[in-house]
Amino acid sequence: MSAPASLPVRILNQGRYEAVTMLRxxxxxxxxxxxxxxxxxxxxxxxxxDGYGTSRVNMATPGILALCAxxxxxxxxxxxxxxxxxxxxxxFLSTTPLGKAGLIAGKAIAVVAVLxxxxxxxxxxxxxxxxxxxxxxxxxxxISLLIGAAAFTALGLLVAGTARPEATLAVxxxxxxxLAAVGGIIIPAGNLPDIMQPFVEILPSAALxxxxxSALIDSSFNFPATLILLAWTILGGLAAxxxxxxx
Amino acid sequence: MTVPNDExxxxxxxxxxxxxxxxxxxxxxxxxxxGVNFSARRGxxxxxxxxxxxxxxxxxxxxxxxxxxxxxxxxxxGQEPYGAGAELRSRVGVMLQDGGLPPSARPVxxxxxxxxxxxxxxxxxxxxSRLGIGSFANSNIRRxxxxxxxxxxxxxxxxxxPEVLFLDEPSAGLDPQSRQIVFDLISELRDDGLGIIxxxxxxxxxxxxxxxxxxxxxGRTVAQGTVAELTAQTDELADQRLLTFDAAPGLDLAAVGLxxxxxxxxxxxxxxxxxxxxxxxxxxxxxxWARAGILPSxxxxxxxxxEDVFLDLSGREIR
Numbered sequence: 001m002s003a004p005a006s007l008p009v010r011i012l013n014q015g016r017y018e019a020v021t022m023l024r025x026x027x028x029x030x031x032x033x034x035x036x037x038x039x040x041x042x043x044x045x046x047x048x049x050d051g052y053g054t055s056r057v058n059m060a061t062p063g064i065l066a067l068c069a070x071x072x073x074x075x076x077x078x079x080x081x082x083x084x085x086x087x088x089x090x091x092f093l094s095t096t097p098l099g100k101a102g103l104i105a106g107k108a109i110a111v112v113a114v115l116x117x118x119x120x121x122x123x124x125x126x127x128x129x130x131x132x133x134x135x136x137x138x139x140x141x142x143i144s145l146l147i148g149a150a151a152f153t154a155l156g157l158l159v160a161g162t163a164r165p166e167a168t169l170a171v172x173x174x175x176x177x178x179l180a181a182v183g184g185i186i187i188p189a190g191n192l193p194d195i196m197q198p199f200v201e202i203l204p205s206a207a208l209x210x211x212x213x214s215a216l217i218d219s220s221f222n223f224p225a226t227l228i229l230l231a232w233t234i235l236g237g238l239a240a241x242x243x244x245x246x247x
Numbered sequence: 248m249t250v251p252n253d254e255x256x257x258x259x260x261x262x263x264x265x266x267x268x269x270x271x272x273x274x275x276x277x278x279x280x281x282g283v284n285f286s287a288r289r290g291x292x293x294x295x296x297x298x299x300x301x302x303x304x305x306x307x308x309x310x311x312x313x314x315x316x317x318x319x320x321x322x323x324x325g326q327e328p329y330g331a332g333a334e335l336r337s338r339v340g341v342m343l344q345d346g347g348l349p350p351s352a353r354p355v356x357x358x359x360x361x362x363x364x365x366x367x368x369x370x371x372x373x374x375x376s377r378l379g380i381g382s383f384a385n386s387n388i389r390r391x392x393x394x395x396x397x398x399x400x401x402x403x404x405x406x407x408x409p410e411v412l413f414l415d416e417p418s419a420g421l422d423p424q425s426r427q428i429v430f431d432l433i434s435e436l437r438d439d440g441l442g443i444i445x446x447x448x449x450x451x452x453x454x455x456x457x458x459x460x461x462x463x464x465x466g467r468t469v470a471q472g473t474v475a476e477l478t479a480q481t482d483e484l485a486d487q488r489l490l491t492f493d494a495a496p497g498l499d500l501a502a503v504g505l506x507x508x509x510x511x512x513x514x515x516x517x518x519x520x521x522x523x524x525x526x527x528x529x530x531x532x533x534x535x536w537a538r539a540g541i542l543p544s545x546x547x548x549x550x551x552x553x554e555d556v557f558l559d560l561s562g563r564e565i566r
Binding site: 002003004005006007009010013017021024025083084087088089091092093094095096097098099102246247 | 308311312313332333334336337338339341343345346347348349350351352360361363364365366367403407408409410
């Protein structure tokens with residue numbers, strides 16, 4: 001009699017398949033790797049971040065890692081899910097032993113796998129640019145990055161599960177640019193005009209950027225930023241569960 | 248637990264399904280299914296026949312557990328399918344109407360990936376050769392023709408060795424060769440003991456493939472039976488016969504005295520007589536031909552086709 005493969009096997013296979021699909025997609029690769037690297041180099045050779053932190057690259061790298069999480073979890077994953085929904089891929093895979101929960105778990109694994117590759121690539125380039133992270137803050141930084149990836153995955157799924165894929169493409173790309181520029185992710189909210197600061201500080205982008213900078217520059221746990229990220233994760237997750245449409 | 252083989256593999260009783268809210272209707276819900284009854288057995292092909300929009304796909308999605316239901320009962324292999332576990336899903340193969348395959352993937356790696364969800368999948372190579380997928384194994388799915396996509400979706404549905412197979416419009420977009428491959432395979436799978444449930448709006452498919460047919464219209468089951476039963480139902484339409492003959496145009500058939508039949512010359516020289524034809528009518532008609540010196544160039548008689556049944560039940564207006 002037919003039987004399913006075990007749950008871990010199904011989820012890991014789905015995660016690997018989705019990760020490979022993401023890495024094979026040219027546009028996703030530009031968004032996930034090349035744009036963050038360009039931003040890292042630009043911030044290291046221009047005086048935008050002067051006056052904060054010990055060096056330009058030390059100040060820039062934590063924010064660039066946060067940007068990577070936003071690229072993959074929110075924009076890349078959101079667009080892929082939106083089109084999978086349009087083409088009935090989500091419906092088909094939910095009829096296989098993978099199921100709806102396995103599909104979401106597989107996506108989460110793919111996001112973490114691609115993010116791990118991004119972290120390695122960005123860290124190597126940053127090291128060549130003279131990056132000296134606070135070593136004791138690295139575990140804290142990785143935890144913050146995972147929480148941020150969870151928040152952005154939930155938000156990406158929320159957009160992909162409620163809007164048309166073309167709208168998802170437009171919205172997630174536009175938000176990526178806006179949040180990267182003025183969302184407090186690379187350039188701290190404190191550098192923005194006073195009137196914007198209270199709004200920007202509660203954005204998931206700013207919270208993740210701040211949590212990463214606290215961890216990798218000062219080895220300190222940024223409690224308010226982590227709380228904001230967890231709130232976005234829970235609210236985004238609940239909203240996605242409530243409104244996500246599979247077809 | 249194994250369901251005994253004489254038990255239906257799928258039963259649907261009084262299924263009700265509301266969809267919406269619909270923006271065009273002030274956000275009201277619409278009742279898509281208002282009482283569908285359906286049952287399918289192993290080792291047979293059961294067709295769900297209906298016009299576009301009758302609720303075929305929604306019925307299948309409720310049966311597959313893709314959608315929650317608002318009333319009635321659905322039992323797939325003895326279980327409620329919505330929210331059922333991987334164990335049930337591994338015993339059921341699904342081919343969606345639009346395929347549900349990612350356009351950027353390639354056929355064979357995709358099949359290997361789907362196979363990895365099962366403990367003992369069918370060998371991918373076997374399905375690839377059986378369904379003629381080898382000739383386009385390395386193309387992106389978005390470049391495949393409708394028939395190629397359909398065959399790939401069929402392979403994806405079969406890879407887990409299902410006991411129950413759902414096929415939503417299996418012949419849509421198939422060229423004659425693909426159609427033959429798919430139809431032969433369906434018959435073979437039925438002989439292997441699978442319970443096959445398919446939807447179609449093509450009478451021809453149902454007549455060729457199905458052992459048992461359910462006709463749904465506007466979200467309700469309106470008729471069921473074997474093709475033979477349905478076309479010979481004992482209502483007032485059952486003794487409907489159709490006689491057509493070709494002869495010289497402009498004949499006055501009123502002279503024959505067949506007032507209980509609907510007699511028309513639909514195209515000049517092509518005559519149709521529809522109704523409860525008796526052997527006496529035919530004797531009268533041929534006697535009139537003899538008297539008038541008419542030798543028809545063609546004569547044809549038919550009983551009701553499944554299409555007639557379907558049109559009688561679901562109305563002849565176009566929707």
